[in-house]
Amino acid sequence: MSYIKKGFLGISWLGGSRVFARIISLASIAILARILQPAQFGIFGIATLVLSFLEIISETGINVFLIQEKQIKQYIDTAWVISIIRGICIFLIILLLSKPLSIFFTTPEVLILLRLISLLPLIKGFINPAILNYQKNLFFNKEVYLRSGLFVISTAVTLIIALLTSSTTSLVWGLIAAAIIETIFSLIFIKPLPKLKLERKQTRLIIHRGKWMTLVGISNYLFHQGDDLIVSKFLGQKTLGFYQMAYKISTLPITEVADIFGRVSFPIYTKISADKKRLRKAFIKTLGTISILVLPLSAIIFFFSSQLIFFVLGPNWLDIVPIIKILAIFGAIRAISGSSSSVLLALKKQREVSNITLISLIGMMVAIFPLMNKFGIMGVAGATLVGSITALPLIIYYVRRELFSNLSQTNKNCL
Numbered sequence: 001m002s003y004i005k006k007g008f009l010g011i012s013w014l015g016g017s018r019v020f021a022r023i024i025s026l027a028s029i030a031i032l033a034r035i036l037q038p039a040q041f042g043i044f045g046i047a048t049l050v051l052s053f054l055e056i057i058s059e060t061g062i063n064v065f066l067i068q069e070k071q072i073k074q075y076i077d078t079a080w081v082i083s084i085i086r087g088i089c090i091f092l093i094i095l096l097l098s099k100p101l102s103i104f105f106t107t108p109e110v111l112i113l114l115r116l117i118s119l120l121p122l123i124k125g126f127i128n129p130a131i132l133n134y135q136k137n138l139f140f141n142k143e144v145y146l147r148s149g150l151f152v153i154s155t156a157v158t159l160i161i162a163l164l165t166s167s168t169t170s171l172v173w174g175l176i177a178a179a180i181i182e183t184i185f186s187l188i189f190i191k192p193l194p195k196l197k198l199e200r201k202q203t204r205l206i207i208h209r210g211k212w213m214t215l216v217g218i219s220n221y222l223f224h225q226g227d228d229l230i231v232s233k234f235l236g237q238k239t240l241g242f243y244q245m246a247y248k249i250s251t252l253p254i255t256e257v258a259d260i261f262g263r264v265s266f267p268i269y270t271k272i273s274a275d276k277k278r279l280r281k282a283f284i285k286t287l288g289t290i291s292i293l294v295l296p297l298s299a300i301i302f303f304f305s306s307q308l309i310f311f312v313l314g315p316n317w318l319d320i321v322p323i324i325k326i327l328a329i330f331g332a333i334r335a336i337s338g339s340s341s342s343v344l345l346a347l348k349k350q351r352e353v354s355n356i357t358l359i360s361l362i363g364m365m366v367a368i369f370p371l372m373n374k375f376g377i378m379g380v381a382g383a384t385l386v387g388s389i390t391a392l393p394l395i396i397y398y399v400r401r402e403l404f405s406n407l408s409q410t411n412k413n414c415l
Contacts, residue, residue: 020148028155029248032162032171033313038245040168042237045244046105047113047172049225049232050094051120064345066129067136067267073192078202079129080194087125094118107237109168116172123179128186128194136267146185154178216350219357223364223387227380230368235377243377246320249308250301251331257293258335261286262342269346280403283343290339298332326381333388340395344402352398356391363390 066072066079098114134143158174161167187193232240265286272278301308305324309317344353364387371379371386 024152024155025252028159029245030312030314031159033245033317035162035166036168038241038317039238040241041244042232042239042241043107043109043113043168044171045228045240046101046107046110046232046237047117049228050097050101050114051090051117052221052225063132064350066132068270068345068348072130072132072136075202075206076128076130076192076194077197078199078206080126081196081198082203082206083127083129084125084196087121087123090121091118094121105232105237113168113172116169116176119176120172120179123176123183126187127183128190130190130192130194131182131186133190135263146182150178150182153181216354216357219354219361223357223361223384226361226364227368227384230372231377231380234372235380239377242317242320243323243380245313245317246323246381247327249312249320250305250324250327251334254294254297254301254328254331254335257297258290258338261290261339265339266342266346269343273346276403279343279346283339283399283403286342287336287339291336294332294335298328301328301331322378323381326378326385330381330385330388333385333392337388337392337395340399344398347402349398349402352402356394356398359394360387360391363387 066075069075072079094114095118098111098118101114102108102111131146133139134146154174154177156174157177158170161170161173228240228244231243235243265282269279269282272282302325305321305328306318309321309324341353341356364383367386368380368383371382373379375382
């Protein structure tokens with residue numbers, strides 16, 4: 001079967017599963033929005049910000065590295081040990097910092113949530129790295145079955161505990177349940193089974209190539225979560241709850257499209273990376289398809305945001321409508337421009353991807369405080385839009401250099 005057919009099947013499988021997952025997700029959000037208060041979502045947001053930050057700064061780039069390599073069996077043991085060590089370190093750091101962080105955010109309620117959420121990286125550190133073979137070898141149907149099952153388990157546990165307790169911890173227990181099931185599944189059904197063996201040469205290679213992914217992760221985190229940190233610190237956790245909900249509703253359908261194409265295109269790009277002409281054609285087709293899908297979705301969210309919020313969340317959340325309009329534009333730009341990351345990573349251009357994310361971060365940070373001081377939470381949303389636009393010239397430059405430079409030279413020679 002050709003890569004085009006495999007890609008189409010992969011997009012079909014992942015697309016169908018994401019539609020299923022987002023229908024359940026929207027139903028879940030609609031229920032939770034009526035059980036929990038906006039401030040509770042804000043408290044959960046603070047805890048996930050801390051977890052995400054520690055996961056990002058300890059990012060080793062293992063997943064990208066394993067997909068880039070033709071054979072991953074020889075790296076499985078080392079990758080597993082590195083993941084376990086990383087998980088244990090994050091677990092201990094969150095436990096040690098939980099009290100000081102609850103004081104810093106002036107939110108005592110976040111203490112128990114931080115201690116509970118620290119279990120996530122500890123559990124997930126033991127997941128068999130060979131589970132990446134589903135994505136690497138384009139077995140998207142198997143990945144869909146697994147991810148859909150885990151999502152259903154997570155959602156069910158969250159809703160049951162929320163209905164019984166009306167507690168913010170319900171949002172964490174669902175994630176923990178899914179992590180436990182995934183870990184057990186990977187160690188029983190995924191082959192080869194890793195061993196507790198750390199190879200020095202392989203460790204150096206993974207870390208050397210992964211250092212740029214660490215920088216990408218940090219810049220991405222600060223770009224996509226930095227606005228949350230600033231909102232929680234200067235505008236309070238209730239406002240953070242509103243902002244995060246607006247961000248999720250406005251960008252989720254759009255970025256889902258980009259994420260599906262990214263998961264499918266990255267391993268395919270990697271397999272054809274030696275053939276620039278073929279890679280270029282594949283990228284153009286992918287970019288065009290993403291644009292055709294994303295732009296109408298963005299327009300629907302922009303023009304019908306009031307109806308969407310009233311139907312999904314209820315009248316208490318209508319204040320986030322203006323924010324959603326701004327973030328819908330941001331989501332469209334992010335989805336279309338973000339498709340470049342997959343092709344650059346397939347060419348092992350981690351450094352270029354890190355430069356793009358860094359420029360986006362700088363653009364947002366320069367704009368965020370002036371806009372926030374003048375427009376409040378809408379200014380924060382505007383700053384994310386500024387950041388995404390700032391990186392566009394660099395994205396165009398890198399893609400043109402890597403995919404179209406030979407074409408330009410050929411045209412000159414013909415003339």
